[in-house]
Amino acid sequence: MFESVLVANRGEIASRVIHTARAMGLKAIAVYSQADADLPFVSEADEAVLLGPGDPARSYLNVPAVLEAARRTNAQAVHPGDGFLAESAAFARAVAGHGRVWVGPPPLVIARMGDKINSRNLMKEAGVPVATGVWEPVPDVRTAAEEAERIGYPVMVKPAAGGGGIGMGAAHDEETLREAYAAARAGAERLFGRSDVLIERYVPGARHVEVQILGLADGTVVALGERDCSVQRRHQKVAEETPSPAVTPALRERMLAAAVRAGEAVGYRGAGTVECLVDPAAQDFFFLEMDTRLQAEHPVTELVTGIDLVEQQFRVAAGEPVSFTDVTSRGQALELRVLAEDPQRFLPASGEIKVWEEPVGDGIRIDAGYAEGTAVTSHYDPLLAKLCVHGDDRGHALGRARAALGAFRIEGLATNLPFLRELLGRPEFADGTYDTGVVGRMRAPRSG
Structure with missing residues (x-):
């Protein structure tokens, strides 16, 4: 196992990776922009390096600056988080070329899966259903x-x-x-x-369901269950849960087997996701794309399996065995993305956070990127935090999620907390029959 890792990202995902790195006894190194200097992840790291101004092109996407930060701090490994350079084959090659461990799949896999047409063709050859x-x-x-x-x-x-x-x-x-x-x-x-x-x-009334895979150092690919990501605005995810209410045991078995075939077909290593479109009426599914990185919604998988996916990423990257022997799922987990945006039109908001009060209690997990007194700028994605809950079953988890949303207070700028409360109160979400059109129906103009 390497002894130090540079986290080439920001906000909540940087905090998430830093937390596991330090728990494993690794030195955690953060990089940050001037706009993010006061965010929690910077102080949570053992060391932090300023990359440049707030503009992502001059900081988090500035490959020479990130590589120079790794050189200066003698970081032995680089974890890209879940955005920015996470799916850049060129960056992965550069990290390896500088003699550091890339915590992710091989660059060739990233390149092959980064083209949706190429990945469709590869999956068809591997026997994975495609639309x-x-x-x-x-x-x-x-x-x-x-x-x-x-x-x-x-x-x-x-x-x-x-x-x-x-x-x-x-x-x-x-x-x-x-x-x-x-x-x-x-x-x-x-x-x-x-x-x-x-x-x-395009399948009207479809569900967006993805399978978490993990390619092990010995070449084995395992599936760690599915996540339903059908709640989306502008085709971007807002809420996720596992297991999916739309997936029967028979369909789940087929989807997980197909996801393993997909990973094996490309020699996958590390954490990845096989995204699918599910037709609930026909109980059928089609491959959409493969995400060659850790997904933002990975906490729900961790909550039901008890497996720390970031730890497994580190282990696989170091050529070590993973820390689990089998995959068992317990209960139901939901993730609600708390965003700095207008809850009606979903336009991004910025400003200083005057009040930040997180809910606490059994089964509640908050992955946060901000805190009281910090500022949200227009440079980055509006994600503030991920509110995750776990319960014995879906009803239990929904009850905990409603209570947690009621206790979450953020003041100083607009957030989507009112929208999330509205979502959990909507009958089609409560009974699990929603699809990818749920947000559109919630915000459809009222007649009369």
Whole structure:
């Protein structure tokens, strides 16, 4: 096992990784921007290095600056967290090229899975179910219209690169297809430097369910259960839970087996996620993409299995055996993402946090990136904290989540806490029948 690790991220995920590193006796090294100098993760680390100004391109995405921080502190390993450079094959190669341990899957795996079209093709060859769609980039809007007719409306249009639901859009006819194609192509070029676009079948009323996998140092791939991530706004996740209320034991067995095949097909190592679209009516599923990193929603898996995923990442990266012998799931866990944003229109907010009071109690876990007196800026994702709860069953977990939300106080700027309370009170969420359209229905204009 290496003795020190640099955490190339910020906020709550940096705190999360630092917590496990220190618990394992590793020296934890943080990097930070000027805008984040007062955030908790900086003081929680054993050592911290200033990267640059608040602009991510000049700090957290500045590869030379991050590598120089690793050199200066003699960090033996680098953990990328769950954003910024976490899925950069070039960064992973650079870390290894500088003689440091990369805490993540091999760079070649990151590159192969980073292209959604390439990953679809690889998964089909591996026998993993994929949705009807294209097998190469769609070069123009005329071809897009032809492919949509072949696939059958509605279709989903998305950038072939990137992740997190960025740039995606559904099309129900040729007019909306043209709009979605133009938006996806422009977004892909601007955000990912590539204009490649993917089109595949869209399933109304579907659930977004993902499987947590872990590729071990000996080449074995294991599945640690599924997570339901269907509560989304602008195709970005807001709430997650495990196990999924929409997945039967038979479907779960098929999904976990397919996820293991997916990991084995690419030689996966470390923590990763196989994201799927589930048709509850047909009890069927299709591969969407593979996230070659630790997911923000990993705490729910940790709560039901008792397995520290960051610890396992460290162990695999060091070539050591993992700390568990089998995977057993107990109870129900939910994660609610507390965001600095307007709870009606979901527009990001910024400002100083005047009051920060976290709920406490049995089964409650808070992964926080901020504290009272710290400032939220416009430079980064609006995630403030992840409120996670665990209960004996889904009803128990929902009760704890409602109580915890009622006790969580953040003042000084707008947050989505009112929206989360509204979500838990919505009948379709309470009974587990919600789908990816739940937020749209909650915010649909009222007639009359």
